[in-house]
Amino acid sequence: MRLTILGCHSATPRADKAQTSQILSTTNHHFLIDCGEGTQVLLRKAKTKFAHIKHIFISHLHGDHFYGLPGLISTFRLLGREAPLHIYGPKGIKEAITILLKLSDSWTNYPLHFHELSSKVPTLLFSDEKIQIHTIPLKHRVYTNGFLFTELSKDRKIIFDAVQKHGIDVSQINNLKKGKDATDSVGRVIPNKTLTLDPDRAKKYAFCSDTAYFPEIIKVIQGADLLYHESTFLDDNEELAIRTKHSTAKQAARIAKSAHVKQLLLGHFSSRYKNLELFGSEAAEVFPNVAIAHDGMSIDF
Amino acid sequence: MRLTILGCHSATPRADKAQTSQILSTTNHHFLIDCGEGTQVLLRKAKTKFAHIKHIFISHLHGDHFYGLPGLISTFRLLGREAPLHIYGPKGIKEAITILLKLSDSWTNYPLHFHELSSKVPTLLFSDEKIQIHTIPLKHRVYTNGFLFTELSKDRKIIFDAVQKHGIDVSQINNLKKGKDATDSVGRVIPNKTLTLDPDRAKKYAFCSDTAYFPEIIKVIQGADLLYHESTFLDDNEELAIRTKHSTAKQAARIAKSAHVKQLLLGHFSSRYKNLELFGSEAAEVFPNVAIAHDGMSIDF
Numbered sequence: 321m322r323l324t325i326l327g328c329h330s331a332t333p334r335a336d337k338a339q340t341s342q343i344l345s346t347t348n349h350h351f352l353i354d355c356g357e358g359t360q361v362l363l364r365k366a367k368t369k370f371a372h373i374k375h376i377f378i379s380h381l382h383g384d385h386f387y388g389l390p391g392l393i394s395t396f397r398l399l400g401r402e403a404p405l406h407i408y409g410p411k412g413i414k415e416a417i418t419i420l421l422k423l424s425d426s427w428t429n430y431p432l433h434f435h436e437l438s439s440k441v442p443t444l445l446f447s448d449e450k451i452q453i454h455t456i457p458l459k460h461r462v463y464t465n466g467f468l469f470t471e472l473s474k475d476r477k478i479i480f481d482a483v484q485k486h487g488i489d490v491s492q493i494n495n496l497k498k499g500k501d502a503t504d505s506v507g508r509v510i511p512n513k514t515l516t517l518d519p520d521r522a523k524k525y526a527f528c529s530d531t532a533y534f535p536e537i538i539k540v541i542q543g544a545d546l547l548y549h550e551s552t553f554l555d556d557n558e559e560l561a562i563r564t565k566h567s568t569a570k571q572a573a574r575i576a577k578s579a580h581v582k583q584l585l586l587g588h589f590s591s592r593y594k595n596l597e598l599f600g601s602e603a604a605e606v607f608p609n610v611a612i613a614h615d616g617m618s619i620d621f
Numbered sequence: 622m623r624l625t626i627l628g629c630h631s632a633t634p635r636a637d638k639a640q641t642s643q644i645l646s647t648t649n650h651h652f653l654i655d656c657g658e659g660t661q662v663l664l665r666k667a668k669t670k671f672a673h674i675k676h677i678f679i680s681h682l683h684g685d686h687f688y689g690l691p692g693l694i695s696t697f698r699l700l701g702r703e704a705p706l707h708i709y710g711p712k713g714i715k716e717a718i719t720i721l722l723k724l725s726d727s728w729t730n731y732p733l734h735f736h737e738l739s740s741k742v743p744t745l746l747f748s749d750e751k752i753q754i755h756t757i758p759l760k761h762r763v764y765t766n767g768f769l770f771t772e773l774s775k776d777r778k779i780i781f782d783a784v785q786k787h788g789i790d791v792s793q794i795n796n797l798k799k800g801k802d803a804t805d806s807v808g809r810v811i812p813n814k815t816l817t818l819d820p821d822r823a824k825k826y827a828f829c830s831d832t833a834y835f836p837e838i839i840k841v842i843q844g845a846d847l848l849y850h851e852s853t854f855l856d857d858n859e860e861l862a863i864r865t866k867h868s869t870a871k872q873a874a875r876i877a878k879s880a881h882v883k884q885l886l887l888g889h890f891s892s893r894y895k896n897l898e899l900f901g902s903e904a905a906e907v908f909p910n911v912a913i914a915h916d917g918m919s920i921d922f
Contacts, residue, residue, distance in 0.1 A: 331695065331696065331699055332696055332699050332700065333661040333662045333665055333692070333696055334662070334665060335662060335665045335666045357658055357659060357661070357662075357688075357689065357692040358658060358659045358662065360634040360658070361634045361635070361636060361658075361659065364634055364635060364636045365636045381721075381724040381725050382695075382725045382727070383691055383692050383695040383721070383725055383727070384692075384695075387658075387688070387691050387692045387695075387721075388658065390684055390688050391634070391658040391684050391685075391688045394632065394683075394684040394685075394688075395632065395633055395634055398632055398633055399633065410724075412720075412724045413724075415720060416720050416721055416724055419716060419717050419720055420682075420684070420688075420717055423682040423711075423713045423714075423717055423763075424682050424683045424684055424763060425762060425763050426683070426684070461726060462724075462725060462726050
């Protein structure tokens, strides 16, 4: 998986910092997660092909997480898109977008599918042969979900030299990938282990923004390879974090530690902080493998 | 008057070009005209104080002219604004903004006044002792207005040396500014012309975007000091201009010439054109005093 941060800052605008949006690229998808104002321009800057985006996940309906969506939908129309677009977000998102499209008399010429969410338990949103996506119910001032992207077990990797040496017919390759033994041309059983290697480990990405400190998510995101968790504030503003239902860097680190994730990525920083390194140092006291997001960064994991 | 172009490009997004929005600064106001996506960041870049913006004029409800408005309204709230904000735009704008605020549970803590427009004749929107603002009904795919900003006649300018020499009491200054004669300490009438100079000429700015070629506006914008007129296309796409109800550079120039404006500023360029100088050269064949807008430019007039 590759995560590309388009924007990772909180709501008040700055000339050089963008609001939340990111692209998760998997074997066969580019998922857009949140869509703050200006996302379409950030996608251009990141050289992401608009046609690659087929699924958009919106965590909640605060402006800094979805006011870029109407413009992106309109731009897809202007560029002649024909492929369907799926939008997953809180109940109400369909009404908002529909009114904007109606006012501009600009109905999309491509199918626009809304998947409106209101459940407060983890819910399967999407699955295919390679990935499953569930909600991670969060605790914020309005109804909010994070999203958990779980790759399904991957195929075993064929050792082509061994397959050739044993004269295994290509018709058996798919069975080998699934872990079955093969039979050679004279009927001998060749064990799977002789012909394949263990698959790459299936990866798991958890996106959690915005939320108060909310330990209920720990069981949902358990063992994730990468956890993006908001940390709007430092310890100095823990009271403010509680009042606005945001998290501190240290609270995010506590979640990461308890969930045994492999890496923590912090974002959604309040504009009051000039030195973002402090987020890393406060979090590292609790959970050492922590990184600070910045607009335009990519992480492969 | 000073016009600052925040963005002047048409809808499809580019990494370095912004959609329509501009600030008209007058003696005592900063009027925001249109509000494409990202306007709040452009205001930051132009170092415009958010508190200075009290009146926002939206020409029409296509996204590239108003999808920056919800974010700006939200940001004003986050920054603790208390001053009222007046928004002038087509009928429907109140419903759209209201739904977005409701979904985010973020009602403004400052008064938000919508002035919804539906008239097809020039209509007075705002006036004070220094300026009047009228709509300029345009012809586009949806209901659209331009805006005409007309300074009111200014005061005559006092010649302080002459006032002192003739021993004119300060109580007569306001009358002198309005053109009345004065009386000196021994009762002699001193003619106004002796004590004052002609006032600075009152200025007129006409904003026209987006519109098909529409000669009906000529009488409305007659004699404007500056006309901003969209020119989405060059001559090579005149047919497309007609179909999409936009203008070519030359059509904008014809309007400028017939209306005897002093200067023409072109904007809203289609992304298909790389060399924007061509807009200037095609327009100049009809109307020589033409300039090409670019994001961040300012014009004093």
